Amino acid sequence: MTTLLSKDAKDDLLERGYSRRQLGRVSALLGLQAVAASSALAVPGRAALATTTPTIAGSKPDKAGMIRIGSNECWTGPFPKAAAAGAAMVQHGNRYEPGDLRQTLIANVSAVEQVPISHILPWPGSSDPLARTVVTFCSPGRGLVTADPTFEEAWKVGEYLKIKVTRVPLRPENRYAVDVRAMVAADPNAGLYYVCSPNNPTGTITPLADIAWLVENKPAGSMVLVDEAYLHFAGAPSAAYLVAQNKDVVVLRTFSKIFGMAGLRLGLSMARPDLHARMMRYDGQMQSGALSVVALATGGTGVLLASDIAARRQEMIEVRQATMAHLASRGLHTLPSDANMFMVDWQKPAAQMKTAFAARQIDIGRSWPIWPTRSRITVGSASDMKAFCAATDSIMV
């Protein structure tokens, strides 16, 4: 397999024990050649690349007509003021850089998060920096440790690159927080410890004190990755202060969730410049450097809208509480959640329930092997969730 990796990137990977065959895989993973990454890498919930080419006029979104509470998207689009800023950029789309949109986004994030400008990089979503972090800090000799269940992308990248992947159960006795001490004990020689907080699929938070403990007690030379994709839905404090303190930590954010921009593609990584430099050596900065001006303008405006963010969070919380109360009234057990998703236990195979909901035009979330009778439910709009409750009643007669 040929690869476009630079000599520096190749030397780095070979030095850390990757084989020549794995170089091709790294290259495919980070989009550096025409060879598409293996379909084994597709993240569940994402559509595969279309095999037909619909015209714009005749195109239909996949799952057309369905109530979509399966992919943890926001039930609505960007905040109106942010959408207006993005729309205004469309007519300037003839320019690679119609203004200083990238720098404005970074400056706005810096002001909100109290993290230096030098420590912030934007991306087309957070999937790329998530995969890239595994490549950068893990190797055939230094594995990946995550919670179980958690967002599977890191697992898939690890398995694709034949890196040791260790999964550690959540702590039911501690509101399903990630068990950071058990993670270090499970692999004291890992290269990367991944903490998703709030966790996908449970929506539960891991206390910052635990994350700080992990950063202080992980093995030398390893890194902590904190994925805060759902943080705004929880209104919880961020681990970004550890980035500002120049610790061994990378914090990820996405605009795909509360900012309603999943299809517009924008994400962030926050880390010390030397860590970012290591992450960036594989592709000459193209992925972070060439972003859609519409996404940059929408995200750069949205990030400042604190009261809109709080109002959207509150709307979600009320709908989540009403939905969970309805399920409880039917004797269905749900796990606690701080984000726009929760796990419900059907006491029967979750795959069977997904099919039953699909027959009623409702796309619910997937299940995880560790919990085969539980499904992840995304909190949609009030009317989405009313329909979900009615469908639950008709299925669970």
Ligand SMILES: Cc1ncc(COP(=O)(O)O)c(C=O)c1O
């Ligand atoms: C925990 C978590 N991290 C990262 C992502 C990646 O999202 P995106 O690439 O849209 O930013 C997702 C998407 O569902 C997620 O749930």
